[in-house]
Amino acid sequence: MRYLIRKVSSSLITLFVIITLTFILIHSIPGSPFETGKRLPDAIAQNLNYKYQLDAPLGEQYLNYLKGLSKGDLGSSIKQENRTVNSIIRDGFPISALLGISSILIALSFGIMLGCITAIYRNKWLDMGVSLFTTLGISIPGFVLAGLLVQMFAVKLQWFPPALWHGPISMILPVIALSLLPMAIITRLIKASLFDVLGQNYMQTARAKGLPYSKVVFKHGLRNSLFPVLSYLGPAVAAIVTGSFIIESIFSIPGMGKWFVISVINRDYTVVVGLTIFYSTLLICINIIVDIAYAILDPRVKVWDRGIIK
């Protein structure tokens, strides 16, 4: 429990640092966010500044911003009227989350399967093939893969729609493009750690007790080799978030990633900052969950953790 409290409090500090940092960064931009080439009449500029509270002293703006954040209000867009960061998240997040979660699940299931198969059979050619697959999977950039998939399956063969968001069939290509990288990394992690675990003495003991091989591998072996994958989940989510910027833009999926890119191109600072904070919070939450899962699955972790912090 103390472990949990310490984790959460240190995450809150991290989040606070992030919010402050982004606030400082965005307010260090020279000039007004409303400059679009044309000169605005002074009265309009003043009104705009008043509406978005940009005329207040910086300290007060910061406090107001924090107050809004604590109520869950991430601010409103300065380029599109009537659009708030919250509404973008409300519209986009379910789609992005669906895409991201299915990619993670597919990456996990195929990655674990492939890793297990190579570690168990120890076949030279199989090993080479899987190594080739993982190296390629790590090396092919997401947008190159997406282009390839669109060209092959949407334009030439016309099996799938090339873009837009109509039901599950349009999810297949984006999910493949998003999940290949984490899938390759998970395969590698499982392969390496399962190799390691299978050589341990307790595996021999389990075999000597007379347990069937499959049970030994899956119950004793796989469970212990899942820890590296667990700690990879945080970076995996980060990879999928950044991957989604590109994939959602390519496939024109109306998720959060596409909105983020649009706001970046339009220089819609408040939306960029709001989404940045949202993404960071999401990642921090996932890291906490991973840490807790670690502590539950591996009782050694608490003692060990205390030792390493000191």
Add this chain to the structure above:
Amino acid sequence: MKMDRVLLIAGLSIIALLLIMALIGPYLNSWTYYEQVLQRANESPSSQYWFGTDSLGRDLFTRVWIGLRISFMIGIIASIISVVIGTIYGAIAGYFGGLLDEIMMKLVEILYSIPFLVYVILLLLIMEPGIKTIMVALVVVCWLGTARIVRGEIVRLKEMDFILAAYSIGANYWRIIFYHLIPSAIGPIIVMVTVTIPEIILAEAVLSFLGLGISTPKASLGFLINEGFQSIRSYPYQLFFPAVLLTLSMLGFNMLADGLRRILDPSVNK
């Protein structure tokens, strides 16, 4: 031959080939990367235009190698700078230990737990666009991994006898860090350089793809891929060539990094 050697040699030869082509490729035919012949836009690969032309009638063959050169340049320079920064930071934290170490590594941990591309984008919005800005923005986030790895190495190494020996003959901490500790940790540091280069090349490609990177008429691979995407339906070759080159360079550096790690780091199982 052992797997690690195969990886190393294959990776090195891919990189060497690409490097040579990035240096001499633009001069192999008579076109320049910025010359536009609008009447001959979107021409398919032929004996005159080896990789075809783009939508403004520029020779894609020349542009692709220029793009590769810029991507490599950004990747190599930015990763060396970020590894140097990370090494010094990690060495100082690891050597002095105690409260300083805790504060310094806490900072790294905080920065590490945030999605880094998001922050690069934020930095790019604030700074003037250009190659230098991209490099600065990428260096700002890429030294973190090295700092962690080097700190771990230094903490392990500083307990060793030769450091005690250096200390006992009166070497000061400056000398111990830069003449004894960092040279002993050079293996992981070199691996970090080779790991960081493809990361930065890819990050730069992603940024240029999103329209935040290099501006015309110069081009990086990501920029060319972005251009190729706009005409993917009618002229897929415009996407094909830069995409293949980007993938090849990622493949080369990843294989090199993998091979080096297997050779230099005995804890990686073979």
